[in-house]
Amino acid sequence: MKGILSTCGGCGCGCGIYLYGEEGRIKSVAPLRIHPASKGNLCMKGWNIHQSINSSERLKKPLIKRNGTFQEATWEEAIDFVVKGFKKILKREGGKGIGVIGSQKITNEENYSLMKFARTLLETNNIDLCGRFYCFSLQSEPFNVFYGGSIYDYTDELQENDIVFIIGANPAEENPQIGARILKALRRGVKLFIVNPREIKFGLLSEVYLKNIPGSEIGVINSILRLILEGREDTEEKELFEFLELYNQKFIEELSGVNFEELKKIAEDLKKPVKKLILFSSGLVSNEFLSDSVNSILYIAKLTGSKVYSLGGQNNFRGAVEMGVQPGYLTDYQSIAEVKKKFEKAWGRSFPDEVGLNVFEMLEEALKYTLKGMYIVGENIVVSAPDTDRTKRALSNLEFLVVQDIFMSETAQFADVILPASSFAEKDGTFTNLEGRVQRVRKVIEPRFESKPDLHILNLLEVGFGRTPKSDVPTKIMKEISSLSPHYKNVSYEELDKGFGVMVDFPLDGKVPKILPIEKRYVKTPESPDIEYPYYLITENIVFCHTSSTFSKHSSILRRELPRGEAELNPKDARELDVRTGQMVKIISRRGELILPVKINPEILAGTVFVPLNFISGNSNILTGAKVDMRLKLAGWKFCTVRLEKL
Amino acid sequence: MEVLHSKIGEVIKMDSKNKIILSKHELITALKNVMTKMDVVAPVKGSEGETHFQKIESTEEIFWKYTHDLYPSKNFFLKQEEDLFRFSVNGKIDLKEFPVSQRKIVIFGIRSCDVKGLEYSDLFFSNTYKDNYYLEKRKRSILVSMACVKPPFDTCFCICTNSGPFLESGFDLQIVDLGEQYLIDIGTKKGEDFLKAGKVKLVNAGEKELARVEELKKEADVYFETATYFAKAIVQVTGNKVKRELWEDFGEACISCGSCTHLCPMCTCFDVYDWMEDGNYGVRTRIWDSCHYAGYTREASGHNPRGESEERVKRRCYHKLSYQYMKINNNLHGCVGCGRCVIACPVSLDIPTIVKRIRREGLIKKEIEKV
Amino acid sequence: MANTNIYLPDITVIEDIIQETSDTKTFVLKFKNPQVQKNFRFKSGQFVEVSVFGVGEVPIGISSNPTEKKNFEITVRAVGSVTNALHQKKVGDEIGIRGPLGNNFPIDEMKGKKILIIGGGIGLPPLRSLILPMLEKRRKFKKFTILYGARTPDDRVYKNLLKKWSEKKDVEFLETVDVANNGWTGNVGVVTTLFEKIEIDPQDTVAYTCGPPIMIKFVIQELLSIGLPDDMIISTLERYMKCGVGKCGHCAIGHKYVCVDGPVFSYKDIKTLPEE
DSSP, rough: OOEEEEEOOSHHHHHOOEEEETTTTTEEEOOOOOTTTTTOOHHHHHHHHHHHHTTTBBBBEEEEEEETTTEEEOOOHHEEEEEEHHHHHHHHHOGGEEEEEOOOOSOOHHHHHHHHHHHHTTTTOOOGGGGGOOOOOOSTTTTOOOOOOHHHHHHHOOTTTTTEEESSOOHHHHHHHHHHHHHHHHHHEEEEEEEEEETTTTTTOOOOEEEETTOOOHHHHHHHHHHHHHHHHHHHHHHHHGGGSSSSSHHHHHHHHHHHHHHHHHHHHSSSSSOOEEEEEEEHHHTTTTHHHHHHHHHHHHHHTTTEEEEEOOOTTHHHHHOOOOSSSSSGGGGGGHHHHHHHHOOOOOOOSSSOOOOOHHHHHHTTTTEEEEESSSHHHHHSSSSSSHHHHHHHHHHHHEEEEBOOOOGGOSSSEEEEEEEEGGGEEEEETTEEEEEEEEEOOOOOTOBBBBHHHHHHHHHHHTOOOOSSSSHHHHHHHHHHOOOGTTTHHHHHHHOEEHHHHOOBTTTTTOOOOOOOOOOSHHHHHHHHSOOEEEEEEBBBBBBTHHHTTTHHHHHHHHHSSOOOOOOHHHHHHHTTTTTTTEEEEOOOOEEEEEEEEEEEOTTTEESSSSSEEGGGGGGGOEETTTOOOEEEEEOOOOEEEEE | OOOOOOOOBBBOSSSSSGGEEEHHHHHHHHHHHHHTEEEEEEEEETSSOEEEEEEESSSSGGGOOOOOOOSSSGTTTTTTTEEEEEEEEESOEEEEEEEOOOOOEEEEEEEEEHHHHHHHHHHHHSSSSHHHHHHHHHHHHEEEEESSSSSSTTOOOOGTTTOOOSSSOOEEEEEOOSSSSEEEEEHHHHHHHHHHTTOOOOOBBBBHHHHOOOOOOOHHHHOOOOOOOHHOOOOOOOOOOOOOHHHHHHHHHOOOOHHHHHTTTTOEEEEEEEEEEESSSEEEEOOOOTTTSGGGOOOOOOOTTTOSSHHHHHHHHHHHHHHHHHHTTTTOOSSOOOHHHHHOOOOOOOOHHHHHHHHTTOOOOTOOOOO | OOOOOOOOEEEEEEEEEEESSEEEEEEEEEESSHHHHHHHHOOOTTTTEEEEEETTEEEEEOSTTTTTTTTTEEEOOOOOOHHHHHTTTOOOOEEEEEEEEEOOOOOGGGGTTTEEEEEEEEGGHHHHHHHHHHHHGGGGSSEEEEEESSSSSGGSHHHHHHHHHHHOOOOOEEEEESSTTTOOOSSSSSSGGGGSSSOOOOEEEEEEEEHHHHHHHHHHHHHHHHOOGGGEEEEEEEOOOOSSSSSOOEEEEEEETTTOSSEEEEEHHHHHSSSO
């Protein structure tokens, strides 16, 4: 058996992985000793990722819904059905009646082709990622944060008294390779500061660990900013210090429940002339003050010379964003307004001017019956979007829904047509990991059953629309991408085969990091605990069940890790409710309810309930609400209060 | 547990009559001859310069200046994913085992540490109940090992665990590179079979060659010098005397990736699961498992005796360091010093580091130790 | 075991299904191959690996009398995917069996002693395979006491057998429930509360206990405080098991494998295991 080097499709770490194919299945996986990200390691997901690739529950044939049940169809029939369905909507209302969701798991070449297909043939700029709900691209507008260099190298270079500051993230579980490097850094004497309502790994080794009331991150961050600004001479900074007087000791302790003296320690250390790394993830992203929080962190980074990284996306979240799966941007964060002519010339086709709808807005419009059709690729939106009930209603309203995926999912149940796609082991392409390293994904086995790589499916659709695809293989497509995207200018398959990929994270002239004016936001959370719903709900990814848990559900080893899902409660709350570990409780929010066993966890903040974002038998989005980020109109969901009933 | 000594290969008494010399050219010719009758697995150079053991079609593929494969050789016998049998589910149940190849397989260039690991697995899979999936493959295999003079990786420490770099037994043939030619130790009848199939002219090693081997052994002692002294750690772990705080510290670091166990030649745990090919037929398959995964010991009721990460690290250390295990296994060391866990573990919870810290009873919280 | 392939089950046919409680059933099984059935000899306390092909395999203790040659019985509670799938089966359906596996309760060594059997909930089935043959040789033992505790009156297994035992003159039988319902006139409380109602001679008694881990813990504590020696307290250890033949590693405690060196352990043996 010969092992083929590919890139793991488990998370954004982008570890090198050898896959050994035999008789149409992946029989072994192995790590690569000299890989810059993984250095001879693979996490639990990486070691067992082949189980889901091999699973016989994969979608085998195209399915068309007739009379309420799915019936098998040929590819010809299915493609024809899809083309007819979209053409009907196009004729009646044009492209603005159609929405497209791209995938954070498919290759760059596929996302690019999907984006091109959506704009030029479906005539719509309504294309987005579900990642908008829980991860954040610092490289996007308006922030444009590019450092150059690898996060792994940076973390490895941290020395005694350097600082790592984690807010709203759990690196050891979301991105194990980064989590492990942080631990190693701690052993070298690096100091760790954490702000997170729930305990995370290495918390016991931290200098300061603040368990804040969920949603109060903006207050904590602005408070730290204010402390750093204190005593500075620059006029602008002095003014900002006074402007932020709201975030004084009394206010912040009441708002967030954290000890002000501890906060001061964080601010003091951040002022020191050492290396600093600030990491955040969905804990910070999924709330209404997302862009304000990130903005303030970047201001702190500017003042202190820190580097900031956003964690938590899936294996190709960064690549998907950089391939233009965004309503207002084409590849490489270039806005439609900036580069429309360049792309139209290269493509030989035109596409609409207006910025399209983002995923949140698409669901809104579907609820209002103004969005008629959707094409969802490699995403289980019913599970990954907040407020599950709302998502289901939105999808039910659609006239026409096409879902393209590797497994049957809760989203696919609503589809009119299901197209079976191939996994990352069955095609060639590239992924871009969270640090901006573009790496090769290599074909190891033939597409299983009658599935096709997403790229082939798009090619068939283009033919169905009467066009011959010009760039139809990954090498050609990457040439095109590279010619149109400044950061990708050095990426070619020849370069990718040398060494370990090509880095695309570097500052470009013309795109400088921007920080928006700091605003004083009304910080009381919109859904605060009250008599009816007295607990905050916290939801987070856990390592074995990443986001929509597609891979985890179909692996016997990963499925075993958290069979039922548990609701974690502080012992004080458990006593008040008179529940013990293992006892079933009903968790009720304004939007839905869940029944789960209790697990008493002394590390969790009193007054909060933790439910994993995703577990085998369900997900916590049944409870959460979707609220738009105030500033940049992104979606947030953390604000969810619940009550518990003993069963 | 009853221990039955495995009889994988009948051992030949070691003396100078069983050492022959061979030129490189002759060895290649021998391999070519062997390949007409048997499958040969040998070290091959990957695109990124790393060593991989895989089946070769021609001797040109052999990477003679190889180091070591991070992936353990146990995979040829205890496969990462192995189908056990096929079943039909509708109406009457029918069970069919999969056909087994009868072709012999030569693992050429296997390192001493992996040979030792297989010695342990041979005992494990044949005691009390015999695991034929593993044993059949071992019966058909011939281990032609290559002794290391210089450590392939700077993480090797086989000299501390009595598992190399030169072995006295466990191999079918052991090759020592003398520079201009090879000296081959014939260990078992299977080794003789290889030489027969290779049509090798047997020329006994002379005094000069034997002396050179002794020289190389002395050189190896210098190159392989490491400071992993197991004795105290074995005593402490067996007697359950290691401080609770130290296990807690290990548990705090461990991210439960499972790499240490998957890559360890001494680890053999697996999970078994059923899957359906279609409505009627299914397969029962086994896959490598790890005691480091939290769900490994979870019971149907939800109770998990090793729910905390520190308990799982403690379990693995017990398996590798406890004298109780050594007693059952012919006093074989629980670790072969291959150094794979040192390479793979991203938080330095490898056996040498754990042994060192148990010896020094060091806690990590504020200790800055350059390990 | 019959097979040379230790992982390959034999096929059995379900001859009868008895509903014991709302979630527990007893399955009467007979090997399809009469030769296999003829050669199937097990000892009290051993278990079999039960396969529902397509779903998985679970270890279940054999609950019938080893002297019965025509068939054997397992009593199964539906807790996970395999046991739930098993509960969907009907008489005449086929399932896979590998076994008998594990070690057994010591019987012959205990002749002449006073027998004390303490069972809790679903721990009674393996004890049944011990009690039935012992009662056939009742005179070999000086005294015979059975204590049984269940959560509620409806959760009691082998209700007819319990009635028989309570009526036997040469058996001291007491039972209790944690939570009573209307109509229950018997004892209420955990099984250790029954100890006050009997006399135990620490010099001459051997105690066998099986049930939920927490119950076993308290029962052993109680027996030790009465003064029973370590090797006269016989219990079962429970661990997640997969292969049942000491290879997959899941049930290992220290250097012992519950599926091969157990599941029956004396307290003396349990003490030697590393703290887990």
